[in-house]
Amino acid sequence: MRIIIEDAPEDLALEIAALIGRHASHESVTLNADWTVPRAEMLLRDLPTTAGRLIREAVLGDGWAAAERLRGADGSGSLRGRSGAITKAITRGTVAGRWPDGMPSPVQAQYDPDVPSYQRTVGYRMADDLVTVFRAAMDRIDRKV
Known part of the structure; x- marks a missing residue:
């Protein structure tokens, strides 16, 4: 059946x-392991501020969060741990039964292809279909706050 x-x-x-x-x-x-608005809202509510800001910047940038915006005005802020915090929150959601195993991270780090050695993140990319989902989730959160 x-x-x-x-x-x-x-x-x-x-x-x-x-x-x-x-x-x-x-x-x-x-x-299915697809992001829906309720799932995205639960993820955003479970993230530390800096990791949540990464996703918000990607949504506001229509799928692109430039590293310089995330590093702060002087450009010296670290991006360490932001995407790791998202991965941990996704794992917590799986364990708690909020979504199935295998949920992908909504953002992926992008690196400068012209730098063959140590790679410093130039930004984070979010797929177009996820921008719509996470924008709706942000709207729901912002209305409830």
Whole structure:
């Protein structure tokens, strides 16, 4: 049997998947590992300020967060740990059952291709489809604050 649930609230879909899993021991229940607005909102709320700012800058930059904006006015701020904090928050969300295993990071570091040695991040890229999802999540958060 195949059951497809579309456009249902995230919490309802998780409850239905858990119910099916309890009653059909031989069936496998999988959830897609795509970012949705509720998932993105939960991630943003679970991030430290600096990591959240990285995602916000990527959204505000239509998919690009330039390193110089993240490093501060004098350009000396470190970007260390920001993407790691996102990875840890994604892992916490998986363990807590907020989303399935295998959720990708919404941002990826970009490096200067002309520098073959030590790579300093020049910015972070976010896929176009994720910009829309995370923008909606930011709007929800900003309305509730």
